[in-house]
Amino acid sequence: MKAIITTKYGSPDVLELRDIEKPIPKDNEVLIKIHAATITTAETMMRTGYPLIGRLFMGLTKPKHAVSGSGFSGKIEAIGKNVNLFKIGDLVFGESLSHFGTHAEYVCIKEDGIIALKPDNISHEQAAVVGDGYVTSLNFLKNLAKIKRGQHILIIGASGSLGTAAVQLAKHFGGIVTGVCSTRNLDLVKSLGADKVIDYTQEDFTKNGVLYDVIYDTLGKSSFAKSKKSLTKNGAYISPVLSMSLLFQMLTTSIFGRKKALFSATGTLSVTTLRNYLKEIKVLMEAGKLKSIINKRYSMEQIVEAHKYIETGRKKGNVVMSIHE
Ligand SMILES: NC(=O)c1ccc[n+]([C@@H]2O[C@H](COP(=O)([O-])OP(=O)(O)OC[C@H]3O[C@@H](n4cnc5c(N)ncnc54)[C@H](OP(=O)(O)O)[C@@H]3O)[C@@H](O)[C@H]2O)c1
Numbered sequence: 001m002k003a004i005i006t007t008k009y010g011s012p013d014v015l016e017l018r019d020i021e022k023p024i025p026k027d028n029e030v031l032i033k034i035h036a037a038t039i040t041t042a043e044t045m046m047r048t049g050y051p052l053i054g055r056l057f058m059g060l061t062k063p064k065h066a067v068s069g070s071g072f073s074g075k076i077e078a079i080g081k082n083v084n085l086f087k088i089g090d091l092v093f094g095e096s097l098s099h100f101g102t103h104a105e106y107v108c109i110k111e112d113g114i115i116a117l118k119p120d121n122i123s124h125e126q127a128a129v130v131g132d133g134y135v136t137s138l139n140f141l142k143n144l145a146k147i148k149r150g151q152h153i154l155i156i157g158a159s160g161s162l163g164t165a166a167v168q169l170a171k172h173f174g175g176i177v178t179g180v181c182s183t184r185n186l187d188l189v190k191s192l193g194a195d196k197v198i199d200y201t202q203e204d205f206t207k208n209g210v211l212y213d214v215i216y217d218t219l220g221k222s223s224f225a226k227s228k229k230s231l232t233k234n235g236a237y238i239s240p241v242l243s244m245s246l247l248f249q250m251l252t253t254s255i256f257g258r259k260k261a262l263f264s265a266t267g268t269l270s271v272t273t274l275r276n277y278l279k280e281i282k283v284l285m286e287a288g289k290l291k292s293i294i295n296k297r298y299s300m301e302q303i304v305e306a307h308k309y310i311e312t313g314r315k316k317g318n319v320v321m322s323i324h325e
């Protein structure tokens with residue numbers, strides 16, 4: 001089968017399309033023929049091997065898992081002899097976080113992994129991207145910030161993968177949502193339901209005197225220190241972008257003061273928690289309450305081009321790899 005292989009850390013040119021052996025499902029696994037896989041900003045960072053701290057998990061001198069890719073959507077082609085939850089022919093979507101491997105024609109996933117039946121009303125491409133933006137933002141807004149109806153939520157990077165999901169989720173949970181984005185993305189963010197949009201090229205949210213219960217900085221473009229005066233007295237600054245200063249502020253605000261700085265590595269949550277998040281999003285998508293924003297589609301042959309595009313930092317929503325039609 002064809003797969004994208006990364007044998008060393010480096011520029012997008014380290015990515016190679018090669019023929020490798022098709023995996024065989026173990027007794028408790030399903031073999032999925034992948035129709036679409038997401039290509040994420042986090043994956044472009046993993047390819048570089050920076051920040052260095054990430055190598056503790058990803059491999060010290062080269063990537064531990066040669067085939068990249070986590071989010072997938074496809075069709076079950078074979079099942080192990082102990083599989084009860086799925087059958088051949090089921091259309092499924094999810095995340096492969098233990099061994100990645102979804103930038104390939106086939107992947108094996110444990111039947112009790114982060115996997116669910118794909119909603120009929122969304123495409124494979126729309127399903128493949130759910131694990132990045134939606135699952136992460138659900139973890140941040142619901143689990144970390146515990147957002148409540150009527151709270152004021154500011155979302156920085158509202159046009160990105162996490163941001164486009166966060167605007168819709170925050171509205172679903174009854175938040176009063178302000179999205180921060182560039183001029184070119186104002187209409188997109190409004191169309192997702194944001195009550196207000198701030199064009200960061202024209203206005204600095206830290207200087208307009210408005211207070212927020214939660215500031216979700218999906219890109220790590222601001223900081224707890226800069227955002228603090230824009231938080232309500234029990235407000236929280238939450239960000240998925242790890243830095244030493246955020247870790248330090250998380251520690252100090254857990255002891256002192258009422259305003260909090262919070263970080264979480266969503267991929268390290270238990271498989272059960274992540275599968276439940278996936279299923280929660282699935283129900284909302286089936287009901288037509290959330291939609292995946294797809295910016296660009298690439299073939300496997302175009303993987304280098306895809307990484308270069310994502311690294312511009314300007315993608316709107318998500319980028320997908322179309323594998324089998
Ligand atoms: N901790 C976790 O669990 C976890 C999980 C998944 C991802 N992540 C991390 O989360 C981060 C966000 O990923 P993502 O895929 O959502 O980002 P993304 O899609 O790559 O973000 C790009 C978007 O941000 C906009 N943007 C750029 N500069 C901005 C600014 N100053 N203010 C507001 N918007 C700006 C860009 O449009 P313009 O250039 O036009 O503004 C573009 O639409 C990544 O660092 C990723 O590694 C963490």
